[in-house]
Amino acid sequence: MKYYKLEYDLLNHKETGTQFQCVNGYFGDIQSAIFPMEGKIDFEFDLPEPILENKAKPTTLLNAVFISNQFLVFKDYFLDFLKKFNVGEHQTWKIIVHHNHNILSDYSLFSLSYPKQRELIDFKKSSFYLGKYSDHKYVGNDIIISDYDNYLSTLEVLKSGNDNFLKYKKIVLDLRSVQTDMFKLCIDPLGGYYVSEKLKTSIKEKRFTGITFKEIEGINNKIEVVYQ
DSSP: OOEEEEEEOTTOHHHHSSSSSOSEEEOTTTTSSOSOSSSOOOSOOOOOEEEOOTTOOOOSEEOOTTSOTTOEEEEHHHHHHHTTSOOOSEEEEEEEEEETTEEEEEEEEEEESSOOHHHHBOTTTSEEEEEETTBTTOOOOEEOOOSHHHHHHHHHHHHTSTTEEEEEEEEEEEOTTOOSSEEEEOSTTOOEEEEEHHHHHHHHHTTOSSEEEEEHHHHOTTEEEEOO
């Protein structure tokens, strides 16, 4: 079964009203570093309140520039629709959205609790090398990464050098074992949410708005996907 990246339909102004639906609002804690990369959010936090641009239309998937791709903002009816699918453990938080001096109370933050980079990225077959912030063309030594834990520890080591960071020549995404209709990745260049062909087809049939899909291989020509 093929998978696709679920994204806000940035260029469909007829449907969304404007390119960026929300650039302002009350941020709350949404940009803080308190959120775990993996696991449930088991504490209360100050919720954001997006303020939509005047021309923006309140679509099913809402674009709020200041909310990271760790979260999505959906209409509540879309969350009811998702109950028919296997999307894994997730959390939702009701939020207030402001639009043309009105309050929209039918939106929620959505987050999958457990991203899947540990299980789905084949680090041994992927290729990494050393880069420099001061020179984007610099190609340093190859760095062998054995697994996700080794990836995280390598990032920590590189933090001690002000000018060094990890770059990739190839990322291999192994989707042969995926059973769910949605998963999340939190790793460059694959950060975001992905849906099965089954869920993608149903979303399009229901004509939910503000949503588009991208072939994973189309995100970046350095990404290789294994389905079989």
